[in-house]
Amino acid sequence: MATGKGQLPTMHPVTGFKLGIASAGIKTPGRKDLVVMEIAEGSTVAGLFTQNAFCAAPVTIAKAHLASTTPKYLLVNTGNANAGTGEQGLSDALQSCDVLAAITSVKKDQILPFSTGVIGELMPMDRLLKGLPIAAAALSQEGWADAAAAILTTDTRAKGASLQYGKGSKITMTGITKGSGMIKPNMATMLGFVATDAAVDAELLHRALRLANEKSFNRITVDSDTSTNDAVILVATGASGIIINEESFDQFVAELKTVFIDLAQAIIRDGEGASKFVSVVVEGAVDTDEALAVAYTIAESPLVKTALGASDPNWGRILAAIGRAGLTNLDVNEVQLYLNSVLIAENGARAASYTEGAGQTAMQPEDIEIRVSLNRGQATETVWTTDLTYDYVRINAEYRT
Amino acid sequence: MATGKGQLPTMHPVTGFKLGIASAGIKTPGRKDLVVMEIAEGSTVAGLFTQNAFCAAPVTIAKAHLASTTPKYLLVNTGNANAGTGEQGLSDALQSCDVLAAITSVKKDQILPFSTGVIGELMPMDRLLKGLPIAAAALSQEGWADAAAAILTTDTRAKGASLQYGKGSKITMTGITKGSGMIKPNMATMLGFVATDAAVDAELLHRALRLANEKSFNRITVDSDTSTNDAVILVATGASGIIINEESFDQFVAELKTVFIDLAQAIIRDGEGASKFVSVVVEGAVDTDEALAVAYTIAESPLVKTALGASDPNWGRILAAIGRAGLTNLDVNEVQLYLNSVLIAENGARAASYTEGAGQTAMQPEDIEIRVSLNRGQATETVWTTDLTYDYVRINAEYRT
Numbered sequence: 001m002a003t004g005k006g007q008l009p010t011m012h013p014v015t016g017f018k019l020g021i022a023s024a025g026i027k028t029p030g031r032k033d034l035v036v037m038e039i040a041e042g043s044t045v046a047g048l049f050t051q052n053a054f055c056a057a058p059v060t061i062a063k064a065h066l067a068s069t070t071p072k073y074l075l076v077n078t079g080n081a082n083a084g085t086g087e088q089g090l091s092d093a094l095q096s097c098d099v100l101a102a103i104t105s106v107k108k109d110q111i112l113p114f115s116t117g118v119i120g121e122l123m124p125m126d127r128l129l130k131g132l133p134i135a136a137a138a139l140s141q142e143g144w145a146d147a148a149a150a151i152l153t154t155d156t157r158a159k160g161a162s163l164q165y166g167k168g169s170k171i172t173m174t175g176i177t178k179g180s181g182m183i184k185p186n187m188a189t190m191l192g193f194v195a196t197d198a199a200v201d202a203e204l205l206h207r208a209l210r211l212a213n214e215k216s217f218n219r220i221t222v223d224s225d226t227s228t229n230d231a232v233i234l235v236a237t238g239a240s241g242i243i244i245n246e247e248s249f250d251q252f253v254a255e256l257k258t259v260f261i262d263l264a265q266a267i268i269r270d271g272e273g274a275s276k277f278v279s280v281v282v283e284g285a286v287d288t289d290e291a292l293a294v295a296y297t298i299a300e301s302p303l304v305k306t307a308l309g310a311s312d313p314n315w316g317r318i319l320a321a322i323g324r325a326g327l328t329n330l331d332v333n334e335v336q337l338y339l340n341s342v343l344i345a346e347n348g349a350r351a352a353s354y355t356e357g358a359g360q361t362a363m364q365p366e367d368i369e370i371r372v373s374l375n376r377g378q379a380t381e382t383v384w385t386t387d388l389t390y391d392y393v394r395i396n397a398e399y400r401t
Numbered sequence: 402m403a404t405g406k407g408q409l410p411t412m413h414p415v416t417g418f419k420l421g422i423a424s425a426g427i428k429t430p431g432r433k434d435l436v437v438m439e440i441a442e443g444s445t446v447a448g449l450f451t452q453n454a455f456c457a458a459p460v461t462i463a464k465a466h467l468a469s470t471t472p473k474y475l476l477v478n479t480g481n482a483n484a485g486t487g488e489q490g491l492s493d494a495l496q497s498c499d500v501l502a503a504i505t506s507v508k509k510d511q512i513l514p515f516s517t518g519v520i521g522e523l524m525p526m527d528r529l530l531k532g533l534p535i536a537a538a539a540l541s542q543e544g545w546a547d548a549a550a551a552i553l554t555t556d557t558r559a560k561g562a563s564l565q566y567g568k569g570s571k572i573t574m575t576g577i578t579k580g581s582g583m584i585k586p587n588m589a590t591m592l593g594f595v596a597t598d599a600a601v602d603a604e605l606l607h608r609a610l611r612l613a614n615e616k617s618f619n620r621i622t623v624d625s626d627t628s629t630n631d632a633v634i635l636v637a638t639g640a641s642g643i644i645i646n647e648e649s650f651d652q653f654v655a656e657l658k659t660v661f662i663d664l665a666q667a668i669i670r671d672g673e674g675a676s677k678f679v680s681v682v683v684e685g686a687v688d689t690d691e692a693l694a695v696a697y698t699i700a701e702s703p704l705v706k707t708a709l710g711a712s713d714p715n716w717g718r719i720l721a722a723i724g725r726a727g728l729t730n731l732d733v734n735e736v737q738l739y740l741n742s743v744l745i746a747e748n749g750a751r752a753a754s755y756t757e758g759a760g761q762t763a764m765q766p767e768d769i770e771i772r773v774s775l776n777r778g779q780a781t782e783t784v785w786t787t788d789l790t791y792d793y794v795r796i797n798a799e800y801r802t
Contacts, residue, residue: 051725052721052724052725053723053724053725053728053731053733054720054721054723054724054733054749055724081717083717083720083721084716084717084720084721084746084749084750084751085749085750085751086734086748086749086750086751087748087749087750088750089749089750118717119715119717119718119720119721120715120716120717120720120746120750120751181704182704182718182721184725223702223703223704224701224702224703225702225703225704225718225721225722225725226721226724226725227721228717228720228721228724300625301624301625301626302624302625302626302703302789302793302797303582303583303624303626303797306793306794306797306798307797307798309794309798310797310798310799312798314520314521315485315521316482316484316485316519316520316521316629317520317583317626319455319484319485319520319521319629320453320455320484320485320520320583320626320627320628320629321626322454322455323453323454323455323456323627323629324452324453324454324585324626324627327454330454332454332455333487345485345521347487347488348455348485348486348487348488348490349485349486349487349488349489349490349521350485350486350487350521388703388794389794390791390794390795392703392707392794393707393710393789393790393791393793393794394791396703396704396707396708396711397707397708397710397711397713398711
């Protein structure tokens with residue numbers, strides 16, 4: 001299942017950024033599973049990676065390479081996460097960089113590797129390596145849609161976002177992402193690759209990435225499980241000739257956020273087993289931490305999520321989640337709870353104006369907003385999540401088999 | 402579903418403690434749903450209550466009454482939690498104390514009320530009050546099994562534990578509990594009532610309760626949802642004439658822990674949709690907090706829980722959970738992971754000796770132990786949990802309807 005329309009939008013090419021794919025048969029013969037991305041000379045690159053201590057081998061290598069030089073190629077495979085693979089995994093990830101470096105005549109530390117798929121299996125290196133020249137030969141600025149398909153795992157649809165802004169000369173921003181389960185990114189998502197033809201120096205680019213990521217990939221959860229392989233990469237090729245400086249930075253970040261939020265929401269719309277797209281908005285909190293604590297406690301409550309799947313306005317479970325979020329001196333009589341625009345609860349109880357019929361009606365749409373007003377401060381945060389359905393259990397009971 | 406045998410053991414009566422039940426029709430006509438318990442003069446009573454800020458009206462009243470006097474009666478209903486009911490809920494809980502106080506000729510603050518069931522509905526007071534004289538008239542030292550049945554909600558079986566210890570004159574301890582979903586007690590369980598005929602002064606009794614509770618009800622999770630109504634009550638009637646002092650305290654607590662752990666594990670064995678009983682043991686941790694952080698992150702991971710339900714030794718998901726538990730400077734190469742006695746992973750990867758066949762075999766039993774050695778300290782903790790199955794989703798999508 002999945003929610004929303006789910007077609008890829010028009011994917012504007014980004015001059016200076018090419019993508020090529022291959023079917024290496026890493027897990028499933030014949031499926032697109034390997035992507036090489038080429039970054040033009042003079043580009044800047046910023047990246048954020050999972051905080052999981054058991055981070056995958058390619059994450060370790062990609063972080064080290066990004067710290068030492070400006071990357072020229074990104075190498076992505078699906079079907080195998082190369083995580084929980086110890087020394088052999090590190091050696092395999094390095095070897096894939098070595099081989100692609102030889103094919104493309106760059107240094108191996110100019111290549112960042114990324115993997116997604118099953119954890120704990122060794123990478124079938126022979127198959128992966130055979131795919132590299134094929135993917136490299138297919139490099140094209142038009143490769144976004146193919147690449148979006150080639151990085152998926154349990155996802156049911158490709159995920160992309162793209163926009164152009166500016167008067168006269170325009171800046172283009174285009175990105176793809178993947179992810180459906182094991183989704184609670186902590187500084188990054190499963191995998192996300194975004195390129196722009198703006199010219200942005202490395203320090204500004206990293207700031208922009210952090211700002212956009214914080215309000216997008218760091219605001220989603222399917223199942224509270226942070227992956228071992230999360231990474232998001234932002235490339236600025238500069239090909240548009242438009243330079244981003246402190247003056248134009250805010251608009252650049254605003255546009256970038258639009259792309260990032262589109263991508264992050266696409267993951268939630270395709271969340272494993274999802275039949276609802278749920279926005280949890282917490283307002284009137286003392287600070288961001290408090291708003292997020294309440295929002296995530298609601299968004300990750302199995303009882304709230306099963307009620308959402310049943311379209312049951314079981315607001316008692318939402319109150320119970322708010323109550324256990326660990327807030328200091330929470331006055332429950334000040335809390336107001338809305339489902340979409342319907343006031344459900346206030347003064348510690350069902351609202352006088354509330355009817356079960358209104359609650360039932362509010363729960364019918366595919367898109368649901370749960371809004372909590374704590375009425376004790378000025379901070380507001382939004383987290384996006386899914387419901388919990390039979391299909392989530394089926395998918396995760398069957399995956400690997 | 403549920404795991405293990407599930408019959409009530411022999412429930413030894415506790416002299417000085419009586420239980421009486423009635424069918425008040427609070428939610429379902431005809432079912433046993435009301436319990437009155439009588440505490441003999443001279444007893445001591447200790448209690449622990451939910452930390453949920455949205456605690457139910459009866460929790461608020463019970464805490465206040467317990468602080469002001471020694472209780473003479475406990476009043477428990479199932480079918481309606483009287484939570485999320487605001488001022489009316491408090492007034493209803495007080496009225497139920499008033500009426501029982503009149504029937505039994507005690508003061509209303511000598512009565513502790515407890516409720517469990519659906520959140521957010523007003524209590525049907527007429528039906529509850531009509532049941533009170535019936536339950537009071539049925540008071541008997543033999544009432545444990547009936548009471549164990551009358552406090553259940555989505556539970557599929559009654560839960561009790563009972564033992565006697567000592568040479569010559571014996572001390573008896575008997576208790577009942579309920580709970581199946583919304584289970585992650587924070588200082589208490591859904592509801593637990595334990596009585597002993599030992600003579601224990603109030604301060605010692607409270608210490609004993611805290612110690613036993615910490616290693617039992619505070620070590621279980623079905624779905625990470627802390628209820629609004631959790632409470633556990635320990636009564637010492639003194640009828641055995643055996644006085645517990647500092648010297649005999651440790652043995653008393655050890656025996657009490659046995660009863661409490663039996664009760665807490667019974668909740669997990671009857672966890673909503675449970676097909677596995679899972680012990681998560683974390684050893685070699687720096688301290689208790691760290692051991693519990695890892696244990697709960699594993700025990701509450703939807704991905705680990707669905708794999709357990711599928712009997713799939715998907716150890717990569719367990720490593721991923723350990724990795725996101727927030728430990729400082731975790732050296733993943735030091736971590737060892739066992740399923741029952743099978744070493745699954747070490748040095749950040751699958752163990753050399755491990756075979757998929759051995760993993761599959763280890764996952765077949767109903768009782769599974771996941772053991773993690775962090776190898777960086779001396780602390781060990783155990784948490785008990787269930788798997789996540791279709792039936793959990795079904796039960797919680799259907800409950801309320």
